[in-house]
Structure formats: structure tokens, C-alpha cells
Amino acid sequence: MRISELSARSGVAIPTIKYYLREGMLHQGEQTAATRAEYDGTHLRRLRMIRALLEVGRLSVASIKKVIESVEDESLPTHEMLGTAHYALSPAVEPEPDEEWQAARADVDALVEELGWDVHSDAPTRDELAQTIVRMRQLGVSIDLAPYAEAARKLVAEVEMGTIPFDGPRDAAVEALVLGTVLYGRAFDALRRMAQESESARRMTH
Amino acid sequence: MRISELSARSGVAIPTIKYYLREGMLHQGEQTAATRAEYDGTHLRRLRMIRALLEVGRLSVASIKKVIESVEDESLPTHEMLGTAHYALSPAVEPEPDEEWQAARADVDALVEELGWDVHSDAPTRDELAQTIVRMRQLGVSIDLAPYAEAARKLVAEVEMGTIPFDGPRDAAVEALVLGTVLYGRAFDALRRMAQESESARRMTH
Incomplete structure (x- = not known):
């Protein structure tokens, strides 16, 4: 299909498709003439995935790019x-340099240990949960x-x-x-x- | 406490506190001199709530303002x-004018009925769930x-x-x-x- 049909079927505007092509988030179509390329179902599926991650997942374009790069890096x-x-997929969370944070993070680590879950000690979800616990405690929300x-x-x-x-x-x-x-x-x-x-x-x- | 202490204890910068005061998201302190006001624990708590909604809830300032207005409107x-x-708290979701959307929305309505849940027919969560189902179906994610x-x-x-x-x-x-x-x-x-x-x-x- 041509880019106009790809746009119509995916619901993604042509300039946005061109942006994804330039950024390497979408693979090139098959060049059939100097100014014309053919796209197929793999392009449509990739665009729908990007759209779902943007709209439903509310991920940033930078995060989506990271996801796509890791899929395409065959050496991993x-x-x-x-x-x-x-x-x-995890939001970037900055650890805070105080005791409240350290206590919350220690509680997260203890919880994971107690659950027996196999979660990396550097997993961003640990800091994400620690941040949530800090905010809860500051607001007196019991949990x-x-x-x-x-x-x-x-x-x-x-x-x-x-x-x-x-x-x-x-x-x-x-x-x-x-x-x-x-x-x-x-x-x-x-x-x-x-x-x-x-x-x-x-x-x-x- | 003065605004500098309120800032230190809440972790919210003074210009941001002044913005919340102007926008009516934070109630005024008690004026003790022409350029000086006293704040108390209610201000601290409100600032912590705003911060939690922003950082942890990732709500927009406009949504937070709506939440605060509804709390303060005594006539409700x-x-x-x-x-x-x-x-x-629900993200704004635009219904899409096609059959896929209508089918998904009908499925949401049927699910709520079947569950026997008391959810308003205009609740934004119904459209939010319909959008998620549309995206899942487009991507062949079974659910x-x-x-x-x-x-x-x-x-x-x-x-x-x-x-x-x-x-x-x-x-x-x-x-x-x-x-x-x-x-x-x-x-x-x-x-x-x-x-x-x-x-x-x-x-x-x-």
C-alpha cells in the first residue's frame, strides 16, 4: 500500500509517519520509484503499536523509541x-536523598524478598514503588x-x-x-x- | 510558618506556591504584614496532595484544579x-466515530451490566475502557x-x-x-x- 493508505488505515497522519521513518521507529518501505514506496502489514502493525503505547500507555516518544530499539537489537x-x-515502560523516578526515601526503599526491598519475587536489585519498579510509599506516608494514607x-x-x-x-x-x-x-x-x-x-x-x- | 519554611517542608518551590495561590489551588495564608503571610499545616497538606497528584498520579494541573474546585464548592x-x-482523575478520551468503537463500547456496557456495577452511563471510565479494547483488538491482543x-x-x-x-x-x-x-x-x-x-x-x- 502507499503511504496515504497506510495513514488512513492506521489513523496516523502522514507527517507523523515520516517522522517515525526518519527516527528509525518505523522500518523503510520498499522503494518502487524515486518518490514512492510500498508499505505492508508489518508497517501497519508497528504504527498501531506506537499509537497504543502513546495513547493508551501514555509513554513518551523517547520511551517508545527505547522499546523499539531493544526489539531490533539482534545482539541482545x-x-x-x-x-x-x-x-x-517504567516512569523515570529520581531517588530522593533523605531518610524517608531510604526507609521506603528498604521496605520495598524487604517486601520483594518476603514475596520471593525474582526482581533485579536495579529494577526501576523498586524506586517507583518507593516513591509511591513516601508520598503515601507524607499524606498519612495507610497502606x-x-x-x-x-x-x-x-x-x-x-x-x-x-x-x-x-x-x-x-x-x-x-x-x-x-x-x-x-x-x-x-x-x-x-x-x-x-x-x-x-x-x-x-x-x-x- | 512563613512561605520559605512552607517551601522547604513541602518540597515545592516558592514561585510554584505563589502560582497555586494565584490560581486558587491553595488557600491564602493569614496576612500578618503587608508583605508577609503565615501558613499552617493545612497549607502543607494541600501542597503535598498537589505534589502527589502531579508526580505520582501524573495528573495535569488543569485536572488537579478541577479536583480542588469540587472539594471547595460547598453547594455540591x-x-x-x-x-x-x-x-x-480519568484521562480525556474522545469516542471514535466508527463501528469498532461502537462495538467496544457496547461490550463495556454489557460487562458493567453483567457485573451488576452501579456506574453512571456517562462515566468517563466507560469510554476509557472502550478505547483500550479497540486498541487491543486492532493489535490482536486477546483479552x-x-x-x-x-x-x-x-x-x-x-x-x-x-x-x-x-x-x-x-x-x-x-x-x-x-x-x-x-x-x-x-x-x-x-x-x-x-x-x-x-x-x-x-x-x-x-
Whole structure:
């Protein structure tokens, strides 16, 4: 298909497609004439993935670029590629140089240990959770993370992991992991806010 | 305390505090001289709430303003105030004018009906979930939302609702609802990505 059809079918404007091509986020089409290239289903799928990560995942273009680079770097072993792509999904969190932060981070490390989870000591999710705990404590929001950890583990082990083709081609595995992380995450978040509305309504009218 | 101390204790820069005062997002301090005002714990708490919504919730300043306005509008009945604040937490999603969207939105409505949840037909979460489903389908990500809905319901009913003081002052209830929504949401999301890392590591090394 030509770029105009690719644009129409993906819902991504032509200048944006050209930007992704220049940035290497989208592979070149097959040049059929000096000013004309042909695109195919792989281009359409990549554009839909970028759009989902932008709109649904609310990732920055820089983060999406990192995800795509790790998929395309053939020298990375599969588990490192998955790790790099996965870490790119975490928001950048700056550790704060005070005791509150250190206490929260120590609590996160203790929780991971207690859960027996296999999470790298440098994983950005540890700092992300530490930041959340610091903010909760400053605001006096009490928290027991155990039921959240158990619900997360259950959904990941029983639903999400089954959808990832670990034995297939590497880009299929990373795409499934990244999209699953982002899309199931948004779905869960919307459902949780629906449940809050529903439970609030019940408690206020009874 | 003076504005310099308020800044040091909240971690919010003085020009930003002045901006919040001008925008009505922070109530004025007690004027003790022409160029001097005294602030107290209520100011500190409000600033910490704004900071948590910005950094952890990644809400826009416009959304935070809407949340604060609904808390301060005494003419709103409590359940409407909670609803307005809660809806401000949802990202703005534009319905798309095609059949794919309509089918996804119909599926969301059917799901809410089946769950027996009390969610307003105009709730922004319905469109948010519809958008997520459209993107999933375009990318061929298969999804069974039932386990997510059940996990969400359980966490909300058994953990989160217990932390909201529905019978106390209205600002305490809305603050607890808003902060709980945002902070527990971030905590769950980080835990879920940790669980993914852990489960992936296990499946790839065994």
C-alpha cells in the first residue's frame, strides 16, 4: 500500500509517519520509484503499536523509541531484550536523598524478598514503588500492600503470562509483553475506578 | 510558618506556591504584614496532595484544579463532589466515530451490566475502557476482562473503601478517595510490573 493508505488505515497522519521513518521507529518501505514506496502489514502493525503505547500507555516518544530499539537489537539475548523493553515502560523516578526515601526503599526491598519475587536489585519498579510509599506516608494514607501484590501476582501468572509466546520470534514476545503490560494495565485501572464509583454509590445511598 | 519554611517542608518551590495561590489551588495564608503571610499545616497538606497528584498520579494541573474546585464548592452534595473529583482523575478520551468503537463500547456496557456495577452511563471510565479494547483488538491482543474486574472489585471493596471516611468532613472524604485512587493505582501498577519481571525470569530460565 502507499503511504496515504497506510495513514488512513492506521489513523496516523502522514507527517507523523515520516517522522517515525526518519527516527528509525518505523522500518523503510520498499522503494518502487524515486518518490514512492510500498508499505505492508508489518508497517501497519508497528504504527498501531506506537499509537497504543502513546495513547493508551501514555509513554513518551523517547520511551517508545527505547522499546523499539531493544526489539531490533539482534545482539541482545531475548531475556535482556525483554528486560530493556520492560524497564522502558517504567516512569523515570529520581531517588530522593533523605531518610524517608531510604526507609521506603528498604521496605520495598524487604517486601520483594518476603514475596520471593525474582526482581533485579536495579529494577526501576523498586524506586517507583518507593516513591509511591513516601508520598503515601507524607499524606498519612495507610497502606497494606500485601493484597495488591497477591492480586498482581495472580493476574500475571494466571492470565498475562499465558499470552506471551516465549518460544516464538523475539519481536512477537516483546510486543506481547509490552502491549500486554500497557493495555491490561489501562484496562485494570479503568475497571478499578468503575468499581470505586459503584462501591461509593452503594455506601452513600444505603 | 512563613512561605520559605512552607517551601522547604513541602518540597515545592516558592514561585510554584505563589502560582497555586494565584490560581486558587491553595488557600491564602493569614496576612500578618503587608508583605508577609503565615501558613499552617493545612497549607502543607494541600501542597503535598498537589505534589502527589502531579508526580505520582501524573495528573495535569488543569485536572488537579478541577479536583480542588469540587472539594471547595460547598453547594455540591457530597456524592456529587466525590463523583466530580473522581471523574477528573480519568484521562480525556474522545469516542471514535466508527463501528469498532461502537462495538467496544457496547461490550463495556454489557460487562458493567453483567457485573451488576452501579456506574453512571456517562462515566468517563466507560469510554476509557472502550478505547483500550479497540486498541487491543486492532493489535490482536486477546483479552478476558473478567479476572481483572473481579480483582479490582475485591481490592476496592475489601481494602480501599475501608480507608475512606464517608461520615467525616467532605474534604477528608474526597482527599482520601482521590489520593487512594492515584496512590494505590501506582502501587499496584509497579507491583504488577515486578510480578511480570519475576514470572518472565522464571519461565526463561527453567
